[in-house]
Amino acid sequence: xxxxxxxxxxxxxxxxxxxxxxxxxxxxxxxxxxxxxxxxxxxxxxxxxxxxxxxxxxxxxxxxxxxxxxxxxxxxxxxxxxxxxxxxxxxxxxxxxxxxxxxxxxxxxxxxxxxxxxxxxxxxxxxxxxxxxxxxxxxxxxxxxx
Numbered sequence: 133x134x135x136x137x138x139x140x141x142x143x144x145x146x147x148x149x150x151x152x153x154x155x156x157x158x159x160x161x162x163x164x165x166x167x168x169x170x171x172x173x174x175x176x177x178x179x180x181x182x183x184x185x186x187x188x189x190x191x192x193x194x195x196x197x198x199x200x201x202x203x204x205x206x207x208x209x210x211x212x213x214x215x216x217x218x219x220x221x222x223x224x225x226x227x228x229x230x231x232x233x234x235x236x237x238x239x240x241x242x243x244x245x246x247x248x249x250x251x252x253x254x255x256x257x258x259x260x261x262x263x264x265x266x267x268x269x270x271x272x273x274x275x276x277x278x
Contacts, residue, residue: 199273202214204265208256210254211253212251215250218248222275229271229272230255233268233271236258
């Protein structure tokens with residue numbers, strides 16, 4: 133009986149959390165970070181932007197009813213987090229999008245709880261890459277639409 137109560141309390145806590153804590157709310161972002169997230173700067177020029185401006189962090193979020201997608205620059209890599217409901221074949225579609233955009237996957241971690249899954253990618257920024265973080269998150273988000 134006690135175990136059943138713990139399970140029900142755990143489910144209730146998960147339902148009350150409307151989204152994962154690592155996703156940004158655009159109203160709580162610092163203006164410089166928000167500007168960096170919405171500025172269309174090719175990855176090959178990110179280093180110049182980082183050294184010539186006051187941006188502390190470059191990142192982008194793209195949230196929808198299907199998935200929450202977050203991308204951040206980490207050195208010469210991009211950290212990509214995707215939270216969604218468990219959808220058969222979705223991982224293959226995301227990897228296909230990344231390969232099409234010339235982002236080789238260096239690391240992948242998959243965590244799941246009931247019907248929710250977190251895909252955590254570390255991808256390499258190629259020299260021939262000319263899209264912004266915002267475009268990357270949008271392309272990954274599009275892979276969820278049938």
